[in-house]
Amino acid sequence: MRLHVADHPLVAHKLSVLRDKDTPSPVFRQLVEELVTLLAYEATREVHTVQIEVQTPVAVTTGTHLADPRPLVVPILRAGLGMLEGMTRLLPTAEVGFLGLQRDEETLQAITYANRLPEDLSGRQCFVLDPMLATGGTLIASIDYLFERGARDVTCICLLAAPEGLALVEEHVGDRADVNIVVAAVDERLNEKAYIVPGLGDAGDRLYGLV
Numbered sequence: 525m526r527l528h529v530a531d532h533p534l535v536a537h538k539l540s541v542l543r544d545k546d547t548p549s550p551v552f553r554q555l556v557e558e559l560v561t562l563l564a565y566e567a568t569r570e571v572h573t574v575q576i577e578v579q580t581p582v583a584v585t586t587g588t589h590l591a592d593p594r595p596l597v598v599p600i601l602r603a604g605l606g607m608l609e610g611m612t613r614l615l616p617t618a619e620v621g622f623l624g625l626q627r628d629e630e631t632l633q634a635i636t637y638a639n640r641l642p643e644d645l646s647g648r649q650c651f652v653l654d655p656m657l658a659t660g661g662t663l664i665a666s667i668d669y670l671f672e673r674g675a676r677d678v679t680c681i682c683l684l685a686a687p688e689g690l691a692l693v694e695e696h697v698g699d700r701a702d703v704n705i706v707v708a709a710v711d712e713r714l715n716e717k718a719y720i721v722p723g724l725g726d727a728g729d730r731l732y733g734l735v
Contacts, residue, residue, distance in 0.1 A: 529709065530563055530566050530706065534562060538558055538559045549730060556607060556655070556683070560607040560610030561614050563706050564615065564651075572590070573588045573589060575587070575588060595617075595618040595648070595649045596618065596642075597618045598666070598670070599611075602728050606731040607653040607681065623636070646676075648676055655683045656723070657705070663705075677702035678702065684724065687710060
């Protein structure tokens with residue numbers, strides 16, 4: 525597993541505004557999109573490409589084109605939906621699948637309740653979107669789900685991560701180089717309710733309100 529913490533002043537600034545409890549939902553949603561686009565820039569550094577011939581107004585040159593099969597972006601419902609626009613803005617030709625996972629608040633285990641993904645992911649690069657890497661259970665379930673269907677590699681993009689969750693994911697996947705995690709920051713710890721501290725609260729509620 526490879527971890528990349530985005531070290532950029534714009535990332536730090538936008539994350540600070542997201543943390544503020546008084547930031548309203550419309551501003552929160554906009555900032556999440558902007559922040560994810562910055563994280564996606566880092567996460568797609570190793571996206572698979574092929575060389576192509578390009579005719580410019582002046583001469584023929586060699587260019588770069590995204591390789592087939594196209595990357596697959598997988599937002600984890602529901603909070604991951606708030607990250608989708610920011611990701612597809614940078615990677616508009618990617619396909620999008622959806623995975624519904626929620627944490628059982630008693631056992632803290634991830635439960636799958638929805639799946640809108642291709643059955644065969646052979647050779648696909650997959651980008652998982654989930655705002656919070658807290659206990660690590662949801663991310664582990666997502667990674668396993670994608671590799672079981674043949675994914676070539678999996679990159680997880682999160683706004684925040686807790687050390688406990690990162691340790692659990694690393695213990696589960698080991699040193700395999702086909703699992704990457706890109707985050708804006710690694711926070712201090714989890715509290716007794718498995719919320720990230722200092723964190724930014726419940727990302728889904730702050731994106732979409734209480735339902």
